[in-house]
Amino acid sequence: MYEWIKAFHVIAIIAWMAGMLYLPRLFVYHCAAQNGSIQSETFKVMERRLLRAIINPAMVATWLLGLWLAWLGPDSRYGWFASGWLQAKIVLVFVMSAVHGMLARWVKDFAADRNRHSQRFYRIINEIPTILMIAIVLLVVLKPF
Numbered sequence: 243m244y245e246w247i248k249a250f251h252v253i254a255i256i257a258w259m260a261g262m263l264y265l266p267r268l269f270v271y272h273c274a275a276q277n278g279s280i281q282s283e284t285f286k287v288m289e290r291r292l293l294r295a296i297i298n299p300a301m302v303a304t305w306l307l308g309l310w311l312a313w314l315g316p317d318s319r320y321g322w323f324a325s326g327w328l329q330a331k332i333v334l335v336f337v338m339s340a341v342h343g344m345l346a347r348w349v350k351d352f353a354a355d356r357n358r359h360s361q362r363f364y365r366i367i368n369e370i371p372t373i374l375m376i377a378i379v380l381l382v383v384l385k386p387f
């Protein structure tokens with residue numbers, strides 16, 4: 243049972259991360275498209291579908307399956323919740339979820355032709371989920387504390 247939940251947790255993470263890494267890249271290209279152009283309208287559809295069909299449900303699934311695993315954990319009383327690596331991981335996943343919330347907001351801004359940021363800004367933002375993901379995977383696999 244535990245291994246099955248873990249497998250689906252990892253599948254959900256892959257979908258979430260694929261979207262979290264791709265969406266800011268779409269914003270970089272979208273910045274270069276003129277408002278009202280066919281390209282800009284196409285980017286709007288791509289961004290909205292990526293957010294609604296992939297990233298949002300994948301984040302919910304990652305959280306629910308992760309919390310389920312944590313609750314099952316090695317200790318019948320506290321699960322994994324007493325472990326330092328999980329506590330640190332949950333903090334980083336909160337940060338990842340906050341970045342997700344900001345991306346959702348920028349999708350809305352682009353949809354209304356009200357983007358306020360530069361290509362460079364989105365290129366920098368693009369690195370944040372990557373760094374968080376590396377730190378989270380190292381924490382969960384190595385369990386250093």
Ligand code: HEM
Nearest residue numbers: 251255304305308309311312322332335375378379382383
């Ligand atoms: C708050 C949300 C999350 C919770 C509570 C959570 C919790 C857990 C738990 C308890 C395990 C099982 C660890 C084990 O059996 O050794 C696990 C596995 C895993 N988690 Fe999460 N997780 C969450 C989100 C994430 C995210 C966002 C990522 C990646 C970006 C991630 C990456 C992984 C990986 C790669 C594994 C498999 C590790 C292995 O097989 O050794 N998790 N998670």
